[in-house]
Amino acid sequence: MTRTTGRRPTVALAAGALAIFGTLASDALAQAKPLKIGQLSDMSGIVRDLSGPGTNVAMTMAIEDFGGTVLGRPIQLLNGDHLNKPDVGLGMARKWYDEDVTAIFDIGITTVALGMQELSKNKDKLVIYLSTASSDLTGAKCSPNGIHWTYNNYSQALGVVNQLMKQKHDSWYFMTVDYGYGVNVERDTTAMVKKAGGTILGSTKHPFDTTDFSSDLLKSQASGAKVVALATTTAHAANIVKQADEFGIRPKQQLAALSLTLHDTKAMGLKTAQGLLETAPFYWDQNDQTRAFSKRYFDRFGKMPNMIQASAYGAVMHYLNAVKAAGTDDTAAVNKKMRETPINDFMTHNGSIRPDGRVMRQMYVFEVKKPEESKGEWDLYKQVAEIAPEDAFAPADPSVCPLAK
CATH class of the missing domain: 3.40.50.2300 (Response regulator)
Known part of the structure; x- marks a missing residue:
């Protein structure tokens, strides 16, 4: 009984010390420079x-x-x-x-x-x-x-170009947003298409803040190109796809939405987006x-x-x-x-x-599912190809970037 009673102050002191230490540590963390x-x-x-x-x-x-x-x-x-x-x-x-x-x-x-x-x-x-x-x-x-x-715009376009060129869709027309990103996408994609033996039949440029693509769509339709390539932002691409269907561009011409991402597909719905391709390093499923x-x-x-x-x-x-x-x-x-x-x-x-x-x-190529293939609200893609890192990105170029080795 005496031994038990004798331990209580020690235990209490230890508990108190721990509480003080914890408070001090908490205070120190709160005062530390974030x-x-x-x-x-x-x-x-x-x-x-x-x-x-x-x-x-x-x-x-x-x-x-x-x-x-x-x-x-x-x-x-x-x-x-x-x-x-x-x-x-x-x-x-x-x-x-x-x-x-x-x-x-x-x-x-x-x-x-x-x-x-x-x-x-x-x-x-x-x-x-x-x-x-x-x-x-x-x-x-x-x-x-x-x-x-x-x-980057190279990796995002590569999988789409590879898949369409395999299907003999070898003539391309660009609808390009008129600022740095669009210029880069058209430049890099043009090089890919030509390297694969394809031809470029023309291009038009649209302002960043436009929402009406009817004129450019008519020009792309008149070009007779097998592929209408959308060298533009994700939001622009979604609008163009919807308007392209109003003009009856598909299925006579393929749409290559070079900046497509999951949220665009979800917003468009599978009925509109089905068959489009996205190259990405990730899909949730x-x-x-x-x-x-x-x-x-x-x-x-x-x-x-x-x-x-x-x-x-x-x-x-x-x-x-x-x-x-x-x-x-x-x-x-x-x-x-x-x-x-x-x-x-x-x-x-x-x-x-x-x-x-x-x-x-690693990058992957995904194809948007048909409505009847989907099993749920977010079941949107099926994987159709895989691209190794050394192929997914253009080689480093020391003549352009001095950091490249």
Whole structure:
């Protein structure tokens, strides 16, 4: 009895010490300088569904799964809407970098992205592109501080070109959005078609803010091309497909929606989108790992993730693991660690970052199902081809990018 009574003060003191230690640790964490990262994206405009709020959800999930802290510091996620305007986007990014944001993710529109290459280098911070497609980011505009994470316009077009050329659809006409991204898509796709023995019969350009494509569709119809290639953004492509059906373009001519993504397909519906092709590194129903992540994401956001939103999770995880491994948020140290560490997550297997900033990953070609083939609301695609990393992306070119080796 005496021995038992004698232990009680010791136990009480230990419990009290633990409580005090826990409080102090909690207070220290609260007072620690946060590690700040940012998502800069179109949050309210024409391509918000490509990334936008959905990408923010995926980035938040990654931070939570990582534990919310790194190197004893809370992880803080900032979010900004660049409104698809370079001055707005670059002004916000400059302010963030000056306020100790270490890495900015996503970006999207090419005009903002190209400016981010210079800004991140000048500020010695990182930028990781998720929804930006321009291959110039690892070409003429490459930067040691930029990582092109998810895809690019070359990889996105390649699978579509390969499949259609196999089917002898060898004459092409382009409907191109009149800004940097569209120019890149038409340029790179033209080279692919010609290399495969096809011909280009013409092209038209439309403004970024247009919604009426009737004139361009009539010209593409008159060209007699077997393929009408849509070298434009995801939102434009969805509208063009709908209007093309009003003109009766299909089935006489094939539509190649070179920027198609899952949310476009869902918005159009299978009756309209059936038969279209998408090249992407991810589809939610590929395997048990993709389904497990996508179910968690759906429970949070009410939609299945597209390739951009899924890739955001892996990009944030890879960055935070690099900070942890480097033992610092110093840009050079973290950049080095990211580039020397293989990328492995539910959608990427042994991915790597080339010296020019291009993430090398497997790509897949998906065909939109016919309505009668679908077994549910989000059962939209079937996989028809696989493209190895070394084939999915154009080789690094030292004559264009001095970082290429």
